[in-house]
Structure formats: C-alpha cells, structure tokens
Amino acid sequence: xxxxxxxxxxxxxxxxxxxxxxxxxxxxxxxxxxxxxxxxxxxxxxxxxxxxxxxxxxxxxxxxxxxxxxxxxxxxxxxxxxxxxxxxxxxxxxxxxxxxxxxxxxxxxxxxxxxxxxxxxxxxxxxxxxxxxxxxxxxxxxxxxxxxxxxxxxxxxxxxxxxxxxxxxxxxxxxxxxxxxxxxxxxxxxxxxxxxxxxxxxxxxxxxxxxxxxxxxxxxxxxxxxxxxxxxxxxxxxxxxxxxxxxxxxxxxxxxxxxxxxxxxxxxxxxxxxxxxxxxxxxxxxxxxxxxxxxxxxxxxxxxxx
Amino acid sequence: xxxxxxxxxxxxxxxxxxxxxxxxxxxxxxxxxxxxxxxxxxxxxxxxxxxxxxxxxxxxxxxxxxxxxxxxxxxxxxxxxxxxxxxxxxxxxxxxxxxxxxxxxxxxxxxxxxxxxxxxxxxxxxxxxxxxxxxxxxxxxxxxxxxxxxxxxxxxxxxxxxxxxxxxxxxxxxxxxxxxxxxxxxxxxxxxxxxxxxxxxxxxxxxxxxxxxxxxxxxxxxxxxxxxxxxxxxxxxxxxxxxxxxxxxxxxxxxxxxxxxxxxxxxxxxxxxxxxxxxxxxxxxxxxxxxxxxxxxxxxxxxxxxxxxxxxxxxxxxxxxxx
Numbered sequence: 001x002x003x004x005x006x007x008x009x010x011x012x013x014x015x016x017x018x019x020x021x022x023x024x025x026x027x028x029x030x031x032x033x034x035x036x037x038x039x040x041x042x043x044x045x046x047x048x049x050x051x052x053x054x055x056x057x058x059x060x061x062x063x064x065x066x067x068x069x070x071x072x073x074x075x076x077x078x079x080x081x082x083x084x085x086x087x088x089x090x091x092x093x094x095x096x097x098x099x100x101x102x103x104x105x106x107x108x109x110x111x112x113x114x115x116x117x118x119x120x121x122x123x124x125x126x127x128x129x130x131x132x133x134x135x136x137x138x139x140x141x142x143x144x145x146x147x148x149x150x151x152x153x154x155x156x157x158x159x160x161x162x163x164x165x166x167x168x169x170x171x172x173x174x175x176x177x178x179x180x181x182x183x184x185x186x187x188x189x190x191x192x193x194x195x196x197x198x199x200x201x202x203x204x205x206x207x208x209x210x211x212x213x214x215x216x217x218x219x220x221x222x223x224x225x226x227x228x229x230x231x232x233x234x235x236x237x238x239x240x241x242x243x244x245x246x247x248x249x250x251x252x253x254x255x256x257x258x259x260x261x262x263x264x265x266x267x268x269x270x271x272x273x274x275x276x277x278x279x280x281x282x283x284x285x286x287x288x289x290x291x292x293x294x295x296x297x298x299x300x301x302x303x304x305x306x
Numbered sequence: 307x308x309x310x311x312x313x314x315x316x317x318x319x320x321x322x323x324x325x326x327x328x329x330x331x332x333x334x335x336x337x338x339x340x341x342x343x344x345x346x347x348x349x350x351x352x353x354x355x356x357x358x359x360x361x362x363x364x365x366x367x368x369x370x371x372x373x374x375x376x377x378x379x380x381x382x383x384x385x386x387x388x389x390x391x392x393x394x395x396x397x398x399x400x401x402x403x404x405x406x407x408x409x410x411x412x413x414x415x416x417x418x419x420x421x422x423x424x425x426x427x428x429x430x431x432x433x434x435x436x437x438x439x440x441x442x443x444x445x446x447x448x449x450x451x452x453x454x455x456x457x458x459x460x461x462x463x464x465x466x467x468x469x470x471x472x473x474x475x476x477x478x479x480x481x482x483x484x485x486x487x488x489x490x491x492x493x494x495x496x497x498x499x500x501x502x503x504x505x506x507x508x509x510x511x512x513x514x515x516x517x518x519x520x521x522x523x524x525x526x527x528x529x530x531x532x533x534x535x536x537x538x539x540x541x542x543x544x545x546x547x548x549x550x551x552x553x554x555x556x557x558x559x560x561x562x563x564x565x566x567x568x569x570x571x572x573x574x575x576x577x578x579x580x581x582x583x584x585x586x587x588x589x590x591x592x593x594x595x596x597x598x599x600x601x602x603x604x605x606x607x608x609x610x611x612x613x614x615x616x617x618x619x620x621x622x623x624x625x626x627x628x629x
Binding site: 203205206208209210211212213214215216219223224227228 | 381387394397
C-alpha cells in the first residue's frame with residue numbers, strides 16, 4: 001500500500017509534461033542532421049572562399065611577392081584612384097542600360113507569351129524557341145556578333161548596299177554599343193523567365209474584371225498586370241544586375257579590350273599576380289552588388305515567388 | 307408588361323467552331339427582378355451571362371437593354387456589371403481601392419471615388435475593413451467586396467456568375483438572403499447563374515432553366531417547380547417522378563406519392579431518413595418512384611428495402627409532360 005502511495009505523486013509530474021524531454025532532443029538532433037549537408041556545402045563552397053578573399057584583401061603585395069599582413073593599403077589605393085571610380089561608374093552604366101533593355105524586351109516577350117498565346121502547347125513551344133540560343137556557349141554567341149558588326153561586316157555592308165550610309169559605321173563593334181548589345185542578347189532570357197512565370201500565375205479573371213470595370217488595355221497593363229508582375233521583374237532584375245556587374249569576358253571581347261568594368265579590373269590584377277589587390281576589388285564589388293540588391297528588395301517583396 | 311430597362315435577348319446564338327453553346331435564345335428579363343439561370347454544367351447558362359456582360363462575343367442575334375442594342379459595346383458601357391465566380395478581386399489593392407477601381411479608370415479624383423466606394427462598402431456592411439487586402443478577408447467578406455465593386459458602377463443589371471459556389475453551405479444560405487435583400491433595396495435586375503435548384507427556388511422571381519444551349523422553361527419558381535414542361539425540367543428540379551402511364555409521360559411530385567394499401571403494387575428498394583421526412587424509393591415495374599413521406603407517417607408503418615408496398619396518388623396531381 002505505502003509503495004503505491006509514494007509511487008503515485010512521483011509518476012504524476014512525469015505524466016504532466018510528457019512531450020518535452022526525450023522526444024524533442026531527438027527531433028532537434030534530426031533537424032540539425034537534415035540541415036547539416038547543405039550547411040556544410042555552403043560553408044565549404046560559399047562562406048570559406050569569401051572569408052578567404054576578405055582575408056587576402058588585407059595582405060600586401062609587391063611585384064614579385066605576396067606578404068601576409070593586415071594593412072589597408074589595397075583599399076586605400078582602390079578608393080584613392082580616379083580609375084576605380086570611373087570603372088565603377090562604367091559598370092553601373094552597363095548594368096543600368098542593359099537592365100532597361102532586357103526589362104523592356106523581356107517584359108514584352110513574357111507578356112506576349114502569357115496573355116496573347118492561348119494554347120499551352122504553343123506557349124511551351126515558343127518558350128523553348130527563346131532558349132535555343134542558350135544551347136551554345138556564351139563565348140560563341142558573343143564572337144558570332146563580330147563578323148556581323150565589324151567594319152566590313154554584314155550590317156555595314158547591307159546598310160551601304162541600301163544606300164543608307166556612305167561610310168562604314170565605326171561604333172558598331174568594339175564600343176559601348178556592342179558591349180551592351182551582347183549583354184542584352186545574353187541576359188534577356190533571365191528577365192523573360194521570371195516575368196513569364198509570375199504572369200502565368202495571374203488569374204485571367206482579373207484581366208476580365210478590369211475590363212468589366214472599364215479599364216482600357218493600357219490601364220489594365222498599368223494598374224493590374226505590372227503591379228502583379230513586380231516580383232518577377234525584381235527577380236529578373238537581380239539576375240541581370242548581378243550578371244552584368246560581375247561580367248568581365250563580354251566587356252573584353254565586345255569592346256576589343258578598349259572598355260573596362262570592375263570585372264576586368266579584377267581579371268587584370270589576377271593576370272599580374274596582384275591577388276591582394278584583386279581580392280580588395282572583389283570585396284568592394286561584392287558589397288556594392290549586395291547594397292544594390294538590398295535596395296531593390298526594399299521595393300518589392302519577392303518571398304511569395306520563391 | 308414591358309417596362310423601361312428591360313433586358314431582352316433576341317435570337318441570341320454563340321458558336322465555337324461547329325459546336326453551338328447557345329442556340330437562338332429569346333427572352334425578356336423584366337426590370338427589377340431576380341432571375342436565376344439554372345442548368346447543368348455545359349448547358350450554356352454561363353456563356354449567356356458572359357455574352358450579356360460583354361466578355362464573350364455574340365455570334366448572332368442581339369442583346370437589348372432599354373431598347374438599345376448593347377451586344378457590340380464594351381462591358382463598361384453596357385449598363386451591366388459582373389460579379390465573378392472567384393470574385394476576381396485585385397490582390398494588390400486594398401478593399402477600398404478595389405471598389406473604387408472602375409471610378410479610377412474613369413478618371414474620377416481620389417476624394418470622390420473613395421466617397422462612393424465607402425458608400426458601397428457601407429451598403430454591404432464592409433466599411434470597417436476598407437483598409438484590408440483581399441487575402442486578409444474570409445470568403446464571405448470577399449464576396450461582399452466583389453458585390454460592392456460591381457455595384458459602384460450603378461449598373462441597371464447585375465450579373466452574378468455562380469456567386470455562392472465558393473462558400474460553405476451555411477454561409478451560402480446566409481449570403482443568398484443578403485443578395486435577395488440587396489436586390490430588393492436597389493430595385494435593379496439581378497441575373498444569377500447557378501446549377502443549384504434549391505438556390506434558384508429560394509431566390510428567384512423568375513427561374514430560367516437551360517439545357518443543351520436552349521431555354522427549356524422559364525417562369526416563376528412555383529410555376530417551374532409545380533408544372534415542369536419537360537422531362538428534363540422535372541428531373542433537374544428534383545422532387546419529381548417521371549412516370550409513363552396510358553401512353554403518356556407524366557411528372558408526379560414525390561411529396562404527392564403516398565404509401566397506402568391497395569395502391570400500385572411496388573417493392574421498396576431504398577429508404578433514406580432525411581430528418582423531417584423519409585425518402586422511400588420503390589420499384590414500380592421498371593420505373594423507380596420516389597415518395598417523400600412525413601416522418602411520423604412513415605414510422606407509423608415503417609418499411610424496409612425488399613418489402614412490398616402500395617403507392618397511391620391523386621390523379622389530379624399527375625402533370626403531363628410535353629417532352
């Protein structure tokens with residue numbers, strides 16, 4: 001009897017809080033284990049390299065040696081140089097102009113695909129058609145512009161044959177024009193895809209409702225479609241801006257090494273084995289791009305799209 | 307009979323390639339009445355509504371509102387407004403901006419359009435939620451906003467495309483009461499598409515039953531239910547038996563069938579308790595006959611499936627069908 005009496009109160013509190021002790025630890029552990037592989041991959045391939053770059057950016061270098069150190073020399077040189085500011089401005093200019101063109105082309109294409117093509121088969125077929133150029137490498141696509149745009153290229157010859165110009169146009173190749181043309185060609189699809197994706201999720205009855213409420217086609221575009229497509233536009237913008245700001249090869253090829261952007265600054269430093277200087281530039285570029293994306297995300301909430 | 311603001315369909319036809327969705331429909335919707343377009347899916351009722359709204363082009367015929375042909379006008383110039391099945395509220399706009407949308411499109415300034423919007427929201431009792439986004443509202447609340455948005459254009463005909471189908475059954479009954487009240491207060495025509503005959507009977511001043519792209523029967527709810535013209539109407543309205551007798555085909559209301567000794571001999575096949583009454587299905591030869599028996603009467607002399615039963619009815623309650 002006394003055994004059972006003392007037993008009861010001892011077992012009561014245990015029964016009162018059963019879900020907590022052993023199960024929750026097990027579940028937490030399981031959760032951590034499930035998150036571990038991706039965490040390790042990200043640590044090894046994303047965080048560690050960036051940390052490395054940041055560390056190296058504080059080292060010093062001479063023409064023939066690299067000295068581990070903690071010095072602001074690289075940054076002082078970077079921010080003190082007129083070249084840096086000009087090159088950053090050029091990079092922003094490329095990003096801005098490319099963004100404007102890819103957005104207007106991408107939005108138009110996505111709008112056409114999403115709202116004017118009725119059958120889904122046709123939508124998919126046309127969408128795949130857009131991706132065909134992407135079956136070959138970036139470099140090939142860039143280089144194939146050169147015979148087209150060159151001094152005696154197809155474009156100049158055709159224009160001359162038509163009598164529209166007397167002299168070949170010099171600015172077609174190895175100019176800002178050709179760089180931006182290549183950027184737009186390379187990256188428009190990155191704008192089309194997210195915008196198309198968002199547009200396909202717009203309930204078609206909303207368009208009808210706008211029409212029913214007396215909105216013209218343009219008013220529907222302005223007051224219904226564009227606001228609802230903003231997240232897609234933002235995702236496309238992030239793609240294009242980061243790609244253009246990080247690019248160096250397009251600028252080199254299409255400008256015939258006559259124009260510069262930040263990517264080329266870094267690539268030149270690397271070619272000269274000035275790794276600390278390259279690392280410092282890379283850190284500044286990374287921060288710049290992050291700030292740009294941070295500003296963009298203040299405007300539009302893209303979480304719904306992810 | 308004819309009043310101003312009547313809506314008239316004249317030889318209205320809609321073709322999609324070779325298929326005909328609406329075939330040569332003629333009908334007059336009297337001003338200020340609550341009309342239900344009733345029919346199974348694919349019968350052409352939604353297409354008819356969408357043609358009236360202007361969201362579907364008219365293949366042949368015309369739509370007259372107050373004597374003017376509106377069938378080629380854009381939706382907003384017709385004097386009609388539509389409430390969509392899924393409500394189609396703009397998810398990026400607040401409730402107030404949703405209601406004010408059509409006024410904004412007309413270029414009315416902000417203060418004036420917000421004033422009208424708030425009046426409409428007050429009418430549907432949604433004034434206190436004007437700042438919310440549609441996603442923050444319940445289904446019933448969204449429905450009221452959609453209603454306010456349609457009414458803010460001051461239409462003379464409001465078109466409702468299955469307005470209650472997205473609501474749960476209890477809410478549906480409450481909302482249909484509100485719809486009817488609103489229609490009476492505003493005194494405009496409501497044309498309400500539905501496939502639920504109970505909804506149509508409860509709401510409609512006039513029920514228009516459609517099947518296979520044509521109007522099968524139109525009339526007051528009592529006329530249509532009490533005197534179905536065709537077998538389709540009798541079966542679709544429910545609560546009717548269709549019986550072949552003496553070479554003719556008759557409709558007989560299930561609540562007119564009595565279980566009695568000495569009637570037509572039949573065998574009970576299904577017994578369903580429905581609360582206030584019991585639905586007894588029996589086999590009379592090859593035909594199944596449904597009898598709705600008051601609960602107390604049934605349990606005074608209960609039957610089980612397989613039992614023999616006599617079915618009796620008043621000959622005067624047989625209603626001859628034309629097709």
